Amino acid sequence: MNQSISGISGYDDFLSVAKSAARAAGDVLKEWLGKALVTEKSPGDFVTQADFASQQTIQEMIQAAFPGHDFLGEENSPGGDRPGQPIDSEFCWVVDPLDGTTNYIHQLRSFSVSIALLHRGNIVVGVVYDPLLDEMYAGSLGGGASLNDLPISVSPCQDINQSLLVCSFSTHVQEDSIELRRFTNILCHTRSSIRRLGSAALNLAYVACGRLDGYWATSLNLWDMAAGTIILTEAGGVLEHIDSKPLQLDDPQFVAANNAALLRQVSAALRG
Ligand code: IPD
Numbered sequence: 001m002n003q004s005i006s007g008i009s010g011y012d013d014f015l016s017v018a019k020s021a022a023r024a025a026g027d028v029l030k031e032w033l034g035k036a037l038v039t040e041k042s043p044g045d046f047v048t049q050a051d052f053a054s055q056q057t058i059q060e061m062i063q064a065a066f067p068g069h070d071f072l073g074e075e076n077s078p079g080g081d082r083p084g085q086p087i088d089s090e091f092c093w094v095v096d097p098l099d100g101t102t103n104y105i106h107q108l109r110s111f112s113v114s115i116a117l118l119h120r121g122n123i124v125v126g127v128v129y130d131p132l133l134d135e136m137y138a139g140s141l142g143g144g145a146s147l148n149d150l151p152i153s154v155s156p157c158q159d160i161n162q163s164l165l166v167c168s169f170s171t172h173v174q175e176d177s178i179e180l181r182r183f184t185n186i187l188c189h190t191r192s193s194i195r196r197l198g199s200a201a202l203n204l205a206y207v208a209c210g211r212l213d214g215y216w217a218t219s220l221n222l223w224d225m226a227a228g229t230i231i232l233t234e235a236g237g238v239l240e241h242i243d244s245k246p247l248q249l250d251d252p253q254f255v256a257a258n259n260a261a262l263l264r265q266v267s268a269a270l271r272g
């Protein structure tokens, strides 16, 4: 086993299993597209047969390769929306088997598989796979970031008024909420263009490869952002907690950007 943990070099074996599992899960998602039965977990929060089938595929492959590792997948997490996450365990795989379920249900062709490995609470490996475009984003701690095995890096944009940003909203946005105020602040007081695309994992991957310049989100779970986070930081990007303190994996509200200069401008614009 080629592990950088305990002094062995590289995360290649973990990355390789993560990529294989993501590809296999992507095949499952393609098979079920347009056919999967949809149910509602809670009002406005949908899940399909494909989410479960994808997770089962990933879980079986990861547990076969690494039987001693913990596994946290969105579709079997205990405790509902924000479960106690075993992120401090020795090794824990954190998986979103289908990120962008709403897009998937509508056959809007933007969704992904997201697989991360945490080692004692630190994200060390991440892959985000778009099965329809056959785009595999990957990153590992100290090993750089890639798209289909070619190195990627963030955009050079330094000016919010020339930036393309993306954001995620919670399922039920409240009137007069801070979430809405942040959006109004940035929309009304900058000339940045803002998108909402429907897959948090892809949003981070797109900032990593320079298609987007920044991203903010306040309603995510760890499985939405863990893989994208290591891909982004390895591509040269930065993230911090939305309250301008260090990123916290147990409270994954953040601003992400291609560089510190843009991150400061986005954070300031959100504050208004
Ligand atoms: C959702 C997507 C969406 C984000 C939501 C997530 P799901 O994940 O990432 O972009 O706005 O907060 O829950 O439910 O499709 O896995």
Ligand code: CA
Pocket: 096, 098, 099, 100, 200, 223, 224
């Ligand atoms: Ca998700």
Ligand code: CA
Pocket: 051, 074, 096, 097, 098, 099, 100, 101
């Ligand atoms: Ca999901």
